[in-house]
Amino acid sequence: MPSTTEAAALIPDGWREQVSRLPAEGGPSGATWAAGLPRLLADLLDHWGLSPTGTGMTGWTAVVVPVTREGDPLVLKVVWPHHEAAAEPLALRHWAGNGAVRLVAAEPSRGGLLLEALDPTTDLRCEPVEDACEVIGGLLRRLHVPAPPRVRTLSDWLERQLGRLPQHADTVPRRMLDQAESLMRQLATVPEVDGTLLHTDLHFQNVLAAGREPWLAIDPKPLAGRPGFELPPVLWNRLGELGTGSAFRWSVRRRLQVVCEAAGIDEDEARAWVVVRETAEAMSAADDGDRDALTLAISLAKAMDD
Template sequence: MTLAPGAGPHAPREWLTWISRLPAEGGPSGADWARSVDRLTRECLDEWDLVIDGEPMTGWTAVVYPVLRRDVETSEPLVLKVGWPHVESAQEHLALRAWDGRGAVHLVAADPARGALLLERLDASRDLMAVEIDEACANVGGLCRDLHVPAPPTIRPLTAYLNPYLARMAERTDIPRRVIARVTGLARELLAEPGAPVLLHTDLHFENVLAAERGPWLAIDPKPLAGPAGYELHPLLRNRFDELGTGSAMRWSVRQRLEVTCQAAGLDEEVARLWCIVRCGIEILWAAEDQDRAELSKNLTLLKALED
């Protein structure tokens, strides 16, 4: 479906209704941004001389349009991603530029002021969700080898990201004290370990890896930080969670995912396990603040499996 000149774009209304509930994070509120996203998209289409080539897709905070270069017969398929400005997305273009297509989707152009990225088009119908779990983890581990390049000095350090959460956790009365002590103490120890920081994706789960002709798999949607490579693996436990099982089966599945991924990535499995405990703690904090009992229980259970 190629839009006629002057038609569209129109972000899906249901998605705009959802995003309108988001409070501002250093930029426009979700509601204010939702009123401007179609205009921003039109401006990007004009600036980069693009025509829409299919139906829009939506992620958590961005709308993505398949596009082609206008009046270029041999134009490669691209996508235009326009996202709500928030802290986690602010440096996405910097990470993609640093990777330059190695292990990740290739960045063609960026307009940070509009929250827009022009990217190579991957196969959005094929991710790692349906791939056998050991194979999926091995593929993610292989991507980690490519993605963990020296962190550019412009990327926010992990310490600056974690410290506010650790401080908030220490003040909670609805999280078990043993969990608070374990997570905050462990985070301080791990952050004090020497070593040059690498560029972290931080959200490298099974749905954020798509099939590609040059891949076969490439990462998308980074939330970049600069820190130790072992920090990267928790999303592989948080996603496809039901497949972990319960009790002793969950403990085995958790360790198996870590072992397979670390072997493929060349990471220390014990260090990765400890970082997963820290990240479980942050998820527990968020669940407590949101009064989300289901997520709180899920992450306490996962933390226990990591500790046993």
């Protein structure tokens, strides 16, 4: 069994300090979890009979270690327990590798996922942006399957956002709040609003090159919802390519159009979801005092206006 010291050496310097600042979301705080991570990582390596082949890579709340088992390349992902990640193993098992990374095994209670190995050095940032958007749309079309039970629902999310709106009358433009409220109430009544399994963080960096297919999605942050809700992350990356002024509006809407066409999503409904979700982003940015994020959210919502 790997020692705690050996496992700790697999975790990039400084990342545990970053995670330690996260407050608890129904489980351990980031600080408590980070303190026990070397032991947890060592236990999971031993449990699955894995041999590390390199230092771990990190996202915001997870560390991913390249490993082998009986000579087969795999990756071990260990996730800090939080609401958005709770149903990740369920979603990956439901997709069964169709458009997404294949789940080999899971220890949900410990946040451990054993996954097929993809190419972490090659994502959609290396592709022309319209080609990348078409790839994302094609993946979404495949990932849109009936949602299984026990996945967070879009109707619950909408209810929470409606409750937040009155608290932001002085920090988010009134017109944006009013428009979002009207759309939230309208969209909450669309058929099967909680019917489809969604990958709510499908952006250019969360699509990696693979061996069995050209591209596969990772890190789903699953939600049971309505197709179109998950499109805003495509607008949050490669910001420098969006331009300014009228070019910004054209570029934003063009990305949306390409993804919608490839995914079979109604573009008008997708624009409405962008306004709704960007209003939620604006409220969070205002809470955090992040002026740049607030400005971007307002600009993206305005770009949806005809």
